[in-house]
Amino acid sequence: MADLSKTFIEFNDIIYLTNDKKTDLRKSRAVIREDIVKYFNEKRDKHTVKFKGQGSLSMNTCILPLSGEYDVDDGVYIFGKEEDKPTVATAHSWICDALNGKKIIDKNTCIRVICDNEYHVDLPIYYKTDKKENEFFWDDKDVPELAHKSKGWIESDPYEFKKWFEGKAKDKPQLKRIVRYLKAWSDNKSHLNLPSGMVFTILAANNYVVKDRDDEALLETLKAIQQNIDDTRFILASYVCKRPTVDKRENLLAKYSADTRKKNFLDELNGFIESGKKALELKSKKDACAKWQKHLGERRFPCSNVVEDDETLAKAFSHQDVLRYDNKSA
Structure with missing residues (x-):
């Protein structure tokens, strides 16, 4: 045998992504996060924003695809009161405005940021109420809602999937x-x-x-x-x-x-x-x-x-x- x-x-x-490649991806992700935080600090007085990595990079199961273009998933969590929840289209427009100047694609379930034709960062957008906003917000019992352009706000919890x-x-x-x-x-x-x-x-x-x-x-x-x-x-x-x-x-x-x-x-x-x-x-x-x-x-x-x-x-x-x-x- x-x-x-x-x-x-x-x-x-x-097929495994090297540690150096993962470091590069996280640096690019950090720049995108900074742009979004800056936008919310300057433009959105009723909402704050936090982030949580998700998908295969966070679970350490990602591979380098044959195309050479791999993806990173980074959840964007918008916090605000229930009565201040934006429409899905508005939530998408906020993230698009925050990333003005970058090459982006507004998809059904996320905003995709194209980075140097080697990889892209997908940004699914979630809404959470201000009941328990802290650095461990993803452990809150309230299920986040994903901004889905064709289905509206739908319950989705990628962190629970990771766990x-x-x-x-x-x-x-x-x-x-x-x-x-x-x-x-x-x-x-x-x-x-x-x-x-x-x-x-x-x-x-x-x-x-x-x-x-x-x-x-x-x-x-x-x-x-x-x-x-x-x-x-x-x-x-x-x-x-x-x-x-x-x-x-x-x-x-x-x-x-x-x-x-x-x-x-x-x-x-x-x-x-x-x-x-x-x-x-x-x-x-x-x-x-x-x-x-x-x-x-x-x-x-x-x-x-x-x-x-x-x-x-x-x-x-x-x-x-x-x-x-x-x-x-x-």
Whole structure:
């Protein structure tokens, strides 16, 4: 059985954001925050503003995408009285005005700031009443409301999601690596519009199978995910991924349920699993690596660094049914 645990750890290092890159991102985020604070201090006497990082950077599951443009999510929390709550459009306009001069896109759920074509900062806007404004405001029992341009003010609590995931991943660095591998798989198959990073984070956390080796843990976690959501192959499965925090009723797979999109996702998931099974059965590390590389990407999954020892190689050649370096089958 080919052991590619070292190759997966090397792959994690390739897709992982370095500490220097994270520092650069946080510096850019700080400049944006300063502009917004200045605007509120000068223009908004009935409201104050605070911030809380969210998303994959704050959960340490972010990856460097193939496009080279990665994103940072930074929650903007506007505080004020209930009677002074602005409309969603007004809240968006305040943040746009605060960032006048920067390249921005006013999206449905956030303001996106484009930074040097290497990354962007997404700024979802929340409203909180002035009941308990302090540096730990995110622990308040009151659920923040997100400024959604098509749905209005809706309850949303990304910090609760972060706490939920951190609880799942406590003392389990392998789980965070599994999430990164799944995101890298989705990134490599971007033309198929596979589910979002949040969906894969939830699916991985709810179906994580602990193994000593990352290749085995990834395969077993993929199989557990499939058995739970692939209702085309498993009778007891349900094509559902519920958000673990507000809104817990929301099925995040619903927007990936159109016939073609769902079929593409489940077929790719099945193909990934079949390749993983074959990879673990092979004696040749290079043959096994080619199976994984088919799904995780030739540009980044480091098969060229795999070293075969003579004894393993001889055993691989002794079996006529082994096809070497074939990454075209499952």
